[in-house]
Amino acid sequence: MCLGIPGKVVEIFDENGLIMGNIDYAGTINKACLEYVSDIEVGQYTVVHAGFGISIIDEDEAMKTYETWGEFVKASAEEGLDIFGNPLKDKNIE
Amino acid sequence: MMKYLDEFRDPEIAKQILSEIHKTVTRPWVIMEICGGQTHSIIRNGIDQVLPKEIELVHGPGCPVCVTPLEIIDKAIEIAGRPNVIFTSFGDMLRVPGSNKDLFMVKSEGGDVRTVYSPLEALTIAKENPDKEIVFFAVGFETTAPGNAMAIHQAAKEGIINFSELVSHVLVPPAMEVLLSSPENRVQGYLAAGHVCTVMGLDEYDPIAKKYSVPIVATGFEPIDVLEGIFMVVKQLEENRHEVENQYLRSVQKEGNRTAQELIAEIYEVSNRKWRGIGEIPMSGLTVREKYKSFNAEEKFSVDDIQTEEPELCISGVILQGLNKPNECPAFGKECTPTTPLGATMVSSEGACSAYYKYQRID
Numbered sequence: 540m541c542l543g544i545p546g547k548v549v550e551i552f553d554e555n556g557l558i559m560g561n562i563d564y565a566g567t568i569n570k571a572c573l574e575y576v577s578d579i580e581v582g583q584y585t586v587v588h589a590g591f592g593i594s595i596i597d598e599d600e601a602m603k604t605y606e607t608w609g610e611f612v613k614a615s616a617e618e619g620l621d622i623f624g625n626p627l628k629d630k631n632i633e
Numbered sequence: 634m635m636k637y638l639d640e641f642r643d644p645e646i647a648k649q650i651l652s653e654i655h656k657t658v659t660r661p662w663v664i665m666e667i668c669g670g671q672t673h674s675i676i677r678n679g680i681d682q683v684l685p686k687e688i689e690l691v692h693g694p695g696c697p698v699c700v701t702p703l704e705i706i707d708k709a710i711e712i713a714g715r716p717n718v719i720f721t722s723f724g725d726m727l728r729v730p731g732s733n734k735d736l737f738m739v740k741s742e743g744g745d746v747r748t749v750y751s752p753l754e755a756l757t758i759a760k761e762n763p764d765k766e767i768v769f770f771a772v773g774f775e776t777t778a779p780g781n782a783m784a785i786h787q788a789a790k791e792g793i794i795n796f797s798e799l800v801s802h803v804l805v806p807p808a809m810e811v812l813l814s815s816p817e818n819r820v821q822g823y824l825a826a827g828h829v830c831t832v833m834g835l836d837e838y839d840p841i842a843k844k845y846s847v848p849i850v851a852t853g854f855e856p857i858d859v860l861e862g863i864f865m866v867v868k869q870l871e872e873n874r875h876e877v878e879n880q881y882l883r884s885v886q887k888e889g890n891r892t893a894q895e896l897i898a899e900i901y902e903v904s905n906r907k908w909r910g911i912g913e914i915p916m917s918g919l920t921v922r923e924k925y926k927s928f929n930a931e932e933k934f935s936v937d938d939i940q941t942e943e944p945e946l947c948i949s950g951v952i953l954q955g956l957n958k959p960n961e962c963p964a965f966g967k968e969c970t971p972t973t974p975l976g977a978t979m980v981s982s983e984g985a986c987s988a989y990y991k992y993q994r995i996d
């Protein structure tokens with residue numbers, strides 16, 4: 540129950556006075572309550588936990604983490620350890 | 634391609650962070666990841682095996698299924714067996730063994746036990762079955778509390794009187810403190826649970842970081858998140874800093890989700906709570922406030938007299954405190970497997986024992 544995952548809001552609607560939304564998780568659409576992220580707009584991403592959006596993903600921050608380390612990767616020519624090397628590579632990483 | 638997931642599983646970036654960790658570490662350090670989701674990410678991706686040998690990861694108590702006390706499971710089983718009740722729960726609670734049986738067995742004996750994905754589904758069932766009592770098993774950390782609070786709030790608003798919650802909510806920071814204050818404690822730094830922090834924010838951690846001189850870094854769940862969180866903790870330890878930092882910036886804001894905090898505080902109050910395998914921790918749980926007591930299943934069904942002691946069979950208590958690893962339990966992989974679980978850390982897909990079993994850490 541604790542595994543919250545990010546999904547994209549594709550539709551926002553009202554249900555019994557609650558802000559609800561349809562959330563797209565890479566093709567699977569599921570309903571979630573968006574009362575706790577009431578500023579969210581269609582097209583934004585939210586982390587959903589047990590049927591409730593608990594945060595709006597900050598796209599700038601997400602890009603920053605990725606880009607900062609991406610720069611490092613480019614700058615570094617060294618061949619280090621492959622942490623996803625065999626045999627773990629064959630494992631199903633979902 | 635899953636946006637905001639695949640990027641954080643990029644092996645090139647993982648490799649880069651790992652090499653920074655290798656460059657930074659000079660001494661042995663023990664770091665605990667709080668959350669079961671992080672434990673799974675670590676074991677599944679073999680992160681613990683590629684870290685410098687100086688760094689030991691110990692797995693924390695962050696699986697709500699694992700810490701739900703036997704007593705509450707027995708109460709759930711008692712309520713679920715009553716003829717007029719529809720008992721609803723998240724799926725992972727159904728197989729948790731009580732003293733004599735689990736909720737699945739109640740179901741096979743004819744009890745109306747249903748799995749729901751959200752507590753709001755339980756409310757819908759209540760509206761559709763006005764002649765039945767609908768009970769929702771409200772378990773979890775600060776991450777499920779907003780939804781469970783909303784269900785009671787909504788039931789009150791819509792006047793749904795045949796709905797109640799059996800509440801066994803636990804709070805993470807008091808448990809972190811209990812572990813640190815134990816004479817056997819080995820933990821020197823924490824990866825705090827990213828989604829608990831998303832709801833509650835970071836302020837609760839400042840006094841803990843200060844009092845016990847431990848770095849605490851709010852961390853996400855993907856391999857890149859976990860590696861970056863470890864890097865931030867190690868950097869602090871090596872520099873003799875003990876601060877609260879935020880790795881999981883894309884989801885965690887310092888003040889957390891205020892709307893969620895307000896509704897949690899409206900519906901529930903902080904109370905003492907038993908943790909399976911650890912015992913009672915003061916002010917470490919949530920209970921339904923007096924004002925909403927008609928939605929409190931423990932009051933409605935008077936099951937207060939059920940008291941159960943934990944069996945001595947399984948060492949999940951010390952595992953939850955980071956003192957032993959699952960494969961050090963004599964029953965691990967023998968008497969105890971995911972199909973024949975002895976303890977909650979094997980039942981729950983978020984438990985450390987099931988992570989070790991699934992990814993075959995037999996030795």
Ligand code: SF4
Pocket residue numbers: 946947948949952959962963964965966969970974975976977978979980986
């Ligand atoms: S392996 Fe089974 S018996 Fe041993 S600690 Fe884990 S859950 Fe308990």
